[in-house]
Amino acid sequence: xxxxxxxxxxxxxxxxxxxxxxxxxxxxxxxxxxxxxxxxxxxxxxxxxxxxxxxxxxxxxxxxxxxxxxxxxxxxxxxxxxxxxxxxxxxxxxxxxxxxxxxxxxxxxxxxxxxxxxxxxxxxxxxxxxxxxxxxxxxxxxxxxxxxxxxxxxxxxxxxxxxxxxxxxxxxxxxxxxxxxxxxxxxxxxxxxxxxxxxxxxxxxxxxxxxxxxxxxxxxxxxxxxxxxxxxxxxxxxxxxxxxxxxxxxxxxxxxxxxxxxxxxxxxxxxxxxxxxxxxxxxxxxxxxxxxxxxxxxxxxxxxxxxxxxxxxxxxxxxxxxxxx
Numbered sequence: 001x002x003x004x005x006x007x008x009x010x011x012x013x014x015x016x017x018x019x020x021x022x023x024x025x026x027x028x029x030x031x032x033x034x035x036x037x038x039x040x041x042x043x044x045x046x047x048x049x050x051x052x053x054x055x056x057x058x059x060x061x062x063x064x065x066x067x068x069x070x071x072x073x074x075x076x077x078x079x080x081x082x083x084x085x086x087x088x089x090x091x092x093x094x095x096x097x098x099x100x101x102x103x104x105x106x107x108x109x110x111x112x113x114x115x116x117x118x119x120x121x122x123x124x125x126x127x128x129x130x131x132x133x134x135x136x137x138x139x140x141x142x143x144x145x146x147x148x149x150x151x152x153x154x155x156x157x158x159x160x161x162x163x164x165x166x167x168x169x170x171x172x173x174x175x176x177x178x179x180x181x182x183x184x185x186x187x188x189x190x191x192x193x194x195x196x197x198x199x200x201x202x203x204x205x206x207x208x209x210x211x212x213x214x215x216x217x218x219x220x221x222x223x224x225x226x227x228x229x230x231x232x233x234x235x236x237x238x239x240x241x242x243x244x245x246x247x248x249x250x251x252x253x254x255x256x257x258x259x260x261x262x263x264x265x266x267x268x269x270x271x272x273x274x275x276x277x278x279x280x281x282x283x284x285x286x287x288x289x290x291x292x293x294x295x296x297x298x299x300x301x302x303x304x305x306x307x308x309x310x311x312x313x314x315x316x317x318x319x320x321x322x323x324x325x
Contacts, residue, residue, distance in 0.1 A: 037325055038322065038323065039325065041086075043090070045082050053082055083317070084313045088148060097147045111139075167300060177286040177287075178287075180256070182281055183278070183279040186239060186276045190203070203273055206273075248271075
């Protein structure tokens with residue numbers, strides 16, 4: 001059976017991020033109030049926990065800098081997340097989780113592998129006002145909630161082949177079709193936007209000299225390796241494959257106007273002066289149904305579970321004793 005992480009559903013009314021789960025577990029920071037802002041079946045949610053969750057939502061460490069209306073909306077969303085997390089955890093713990101302590105240990109070990117040392121790991125925890133104990137509690141809640149989702153909802157969110165096919169056909173052009181693409185190389189003679197007129201003139205003159213050399217038959221890649229100031233010089237100027245909207249407008253306009261094998265005139269962008277060569281044009285291409293059907297099925301299943309979970313949380317709210325303090 002496929003496992004679905006509760007963390008992937010943070011955008012729904014029932015969702016909560018791992019940082020929100022961590023906030024449920026963590027002790028309030030020293031400079032944060034200890035006051036309880038809400039009780040969920042007697043379990044407290046503190047002002048410190050709420051503040052940490054708001055910071056996670058808005059990506060802002062200093063909440064005093066937030067406009068009042070934004071802070072109000074973020075506070076409501078954060079409290080909803082914390083409440084949903086606590087309700088689901090309380091319900092999920094009743095189901096029991098096999099080898100829960102072992103799973104928590106494994107989760108923490110996996111987290112540590114992302115850092116080069118214990119010191120760096122501790123530093124990362126400190127940056128979000130947490131200790132390893134806090135992280136362990138957060139992992140415990142996440143595992144319990146994920147187990148609840150699997151047991152209660154995964155089998156109720158079956159996806160028929162017809163649903164997958166219908167989604168593919170309805171979204172083929174928008175999601176699964178790539179427009180015309182180019183395999184491109186360039187030579188950049190870089191110059192800062194605030195450079196002097198003389199510096200810009202010298203850069204332009206060098207770009208014109210480079211253009212003369214490559215149009216005169218000197219191998220483009222060789223000139224790029226010798227003269228380009230772009231990191232792509234080591235690859236002979238090769239950028240790789242680009243589509244529309246992926247490069248700066250002047251660069252894109254010039255590149256897409258070229259035929260395979262053609263070289264542009266000097267093109268100015270915010271980076272400096274470019275000489276562009278189109279190596280190959282790739283026509284629009286649509287991903288085959290067989291190549292994306294599993295991805296589509298997974299997305300549909302997750303959305304069904306999200307909707308079921310949101311409804312379930314509202315049912316739990318209706319039965320719970322939630323006290324604003």
